[in-house]
Amino acid sequence: MSESTDQVRNPLTTAERKQLLALACASDRVAWARAFRPSPPRTHLGAVGSEILRYLEPFSHLVPGKIGRWFRKISFFTNIGRQFGLFGR
Numbered sequence: 001m002s003e004s005t006d007q008v009r010n011p012l013t014t015a016e017r018k019q020l021l022a023l024a025c026a027s028d029r030v031a032w033a034r035a036f037r038p039s040p041p042r043t044h045l046g047a048v049g050s051e052i053l054r055y056l057e058p059f060s061h062l063v064p065g066k067i068g069r070w071f072r073k074i075s076f077f078t079n080i081g082r083q084f085g086l087f088g089r
Contacts (some may be wrong), residue, residue, distance in 0.1 A: 053078055 012020070040077045053075055 050078070050082075 023028055056071075057075045060068060062068075062077060
């Protein structure tokens with residue numbers, strides 16, 4: 001809903017609006033560039049650990065007790081970490 005002119009205390013000039021729009025566009029371009037940059041390369045140890053967890057994940061439901069629950073929680077959080085790019089892809 002638009003405001004009446006007496007409610008606006010410091011209206012922006014056209015030049016100030018252009019500057020704010022240019023700043024918003026620049027920050028949007030930077031955000032897009034960061035979103036699509038490639039993920040950092042994984043270390044050898046991280047790649048081996050990720051592959052081991054990926055192969056053992058289908059069998060995690062066969063492990064009984066606390067150890068099985070711990071393993072399922074670890075694999076759940078590593079999957080979330082992979083989605084956010086924390087552990088590589």
